Each structure stands twice: as C-alpha cells, then as structure tokens.
Amino acid sequence: MTVNAYILIQAEVGSAADVATAVRQIDEIESAEVAMGPYDVIARAAASDMDRLGGIVVNAVGNLSGVERTLLCPIVNL
Numbered sequence: 001m002t003v004n005a006y007i008l009i010q011a012e013v014g015s016a017a018d019v020a021t022a023v024r025q026i027d028e029i030e031s032a033e034v035a036m037g038p039y040d041v042i043a044r045a046a047a048s049d050m051d052r053l054g055g056i057v058v059n060a061v062g063n064l065s066g067v068e069r070t071l072l073c074p075i076v077n078l
Contacts, residue, residue, distance in 0.1 A: 004046050008039040008071040015066030016040035022064045028056050
C-alpha cells in the first residue's frame, strides 16, 4: 500500500525556487511547485508507509538549505 501526502513548505525569503528544485530531487517526491500564500512550496509525495513518509519530511525535506518549516498533510481517500 502506498501512502500519499502533500508537504507544505515555508522557505527562507528568496529561496522558494531553489527549495522546490532541491525537493524534486528526492525520490519519493512526485512534484514540487512554488506557490503564493502562507507556504512557499507545495510538494506531493508517495511512500510505502507513514513512517517512511515522516522520515522523508523530517530528514530529507526538513534538512534542505532554505527550508524553515514543513507541514505534512496525508491524503485520505474515502
């Protein structure tokens, strides 16, 4: 079973494009777009389980240069 989620990312001022480019390089990331609003980058990810997905957010995305804060939003299909 695959777990899908949106990752909302707040980036340092002026770094949103660089953050989006770096996020796209992560294997589990399906897309990453620069957005306007309270979050600067919105990414869509897919992983084998919630633990893996959490690890991606904390260890891969959260440690990128320019990333200030992330919010993981798992997708629930009912």
